[in-house]
Amino acid sequence: MGLAKRIIPCLDVTNGRVVKGVNFVALRDAGDPVEISRRYDEQGADELTFLDITASSDNRDLILRIIEEVAAQVFIPLTVGGGVRQVEDVRRLLNAGADKVSINTSAVQNPQLVADAAGHYGSQCIVVAIDAKQVSGADTDTNRWEVFTHGGRRATGLDAVEWAKKMQSLGAGEILLTSMDRDGTRNGFDLALTRAVSDAVDVPVIASGGVGNLQHLVEGVLQGHAEAVLAASIFHYGEYGIRQAKEYMAQHGIEVRL
Amino acid sequence: MTDIAIIDYGMGNLRSVSKALEHVAPNASVVVTSDPAVVRQAARVVFPGQGAMPNCMHEMDARGLRDAVLDAAASKPFLGICLGLQMLFETSEEGDVQGLGILPGKVRRFPPAAMKDANGQKLKVPHMGWNQVHQAIEHPLWKGITTDARFYFVHSYYVETADPEPVAAYSFYPFQFTCAVAKDNIFAVQFHPEKSHVAGLTLLGNFVQWEPGSTNKASQIYA
Numbered sequence: 001m002g003l004a005k006r007i008i009p010c011l012d013v014t015n016g017r018v019v020k021g022v023n024f025v026a027l028r029d030a031g032d033p034v035e036i037s038r039r040y041d042e043q044g045a046d047e048l049t050f051l052d053i054t055a056s057s058d059n060r061d062l063i064l065r066i067i068e069e070v071a072a073q074v075f076i077p078l079t080v081g082g083g084v085r086q087v088e089d090v091r092r093l094l095n096a097g098a099d100k101v102s103i104n105t106s107a108v109q110n111p112q113l114v115a116d117a118a119g120h121y122g123s124q125c126i127v128v129a130i131d132a133k134q135v136s137g138a139d140t141d142t143n144r145w146e147v148f149t150h151g152g153r154r155a156t157g158l159d160a161v162e163w164a165k166k167m168q169s170l171g172a173g174e175i176l177l178t179s180m181d182r183d184g185t186r187n188g189f190d191l192a193l194t195r196a197v198s199d200a201v202d203v204p205v206i207a208s209g210g211v212g213n214l215q216h217l218v219e220g221v222l223q224g225h226a227e228a229v230l231a232a233s234i235f236h237y238g239e240y241g242i243r244q245a246k247e248y249m250a251q252h253g254i255e256v257r258l
Numbered sequence: 259m260t261d262i263a264i265i266d267y268g269m270g271n272l273r274s275v276s277k278a279l280e281h282v283a284p285n286a287s288v289v290v291t292s293d294p295a296v297v298r299q300a301a302r303v304v305f306p307g308q309g310a311m312p313n314c315m316h317e318m319d320a321r322g323l324r325d326a327v328l329d330a331a332a333s334k335p336f337l338g339i340c341l342g343l344q345m346l347f348e349t350s351e352e353g354d355v356q357g358l359g360i361l362p363g364k365v366r367r368f369p370p371a372a373m374k375d376a377n378g379q380k381l382k383v384p385h386m387g388w389n390q391v392h393q394a395i396e397h398p399l400w401k402g403i404t405t406d407a408r409f410y411f412v413h414s415y416y417v418e419t420a421d422p423e424p425v426a427a428y429s430f431y432p433f434q435f436t437c438a439v440a441k442d443n444i445f446a447v448q449f450h451p452e453k454s455h456v457a458g459l460t461l462l463g464n465f466v467q468w469e470p471g472s473t474n475k476a477s478q479i480y481a
Contacts (some may be wrong), residue, residue: 002389071273120311125308
């Protein structure tokens, strides 16, 4: 008995709707965020993550209203990311009802933001999201992954493992790690990436990108050493339920909250 | 008069706590406050906290809330959450700071050398996620909650009580640690009931109806 591994459904939200892209493009509508949140909560989701992928700043406040509405009805941890540029953005999201705020591009542009936000609100509510892509190495010894920003469009030259360690040292309480190579492919997590980052840091790592079936969730924990697994499409379109996923993980020896 | 005061000393987000209390006590007035007078008048007090304990102690004192917290902890239904549990103790390894000293014991960091599971795999700190809460005593706040029910935790330090007597529950990560204490009108938890789904809401519902013994002045039942 002990700490359970977490299943976190992810809701990519734009203009007030949940969508899901394939390899960061080609969006497909998946429904109303409040309704979907309630459904996942009832099914036993351990947390919910919202990524605001609204491109323009015009509709930024829409996410605050969605989070307010979800937080009044759903009593599990809520993480919100997307477009977080300054401590004021963190404050607004927390005040709307987010429990954790995820910082991605701005952490690269201004690492001090992570330190300031963690210093002010505590590491427990600061998640650093890393989008990583394999850049070299055919075998596991020479694997290397580079950090990308701006929704995966801009290379940074940063090594993903080193970057995760740096973010931890600045105060990140958790790392949300997405494989760009796998995202939307349904071929499973990049397990070598997940394991490399998870083994390198002391804070929890959430594996993301590529889940196509329940076995992938099991692999993310057992082989990737992830504390939590994040998935979107396998849950959004009703292929698998959260409880079904947890029962599958439990059958494979993983402690879960049922 | 305020039914439930949530003490705000500027450390972290209290919206989740207030939303959850409003949910379980829709007819109660729930106020997030940094005003010692409001805390003094409230029938029940919730003492939350996030972040680092030295900052929490400093911010609490900067707002002149220490006496109001001590009075509440001595006189009325009082629920500490997370740092609000740790601050009740004497000292913390986090910044070597003094706590309120209401309960004997200290706050310790999860020791890196001990953080391995049965298979030798590294256990992450903070201890983040859903862990089982093993009830050590019977208590009105456990009503309707089975022992070993899971609650949501996020913390890097834990309390080590000097006496076993106030321990109301414990968890394992990987060793046994105290995750809830109860003494007279005080109940305090390391986990976050406001984020712990049905089990957490049940505990908060029990708190708003709790009448801790005859020495306390009678207060209403809301739910």
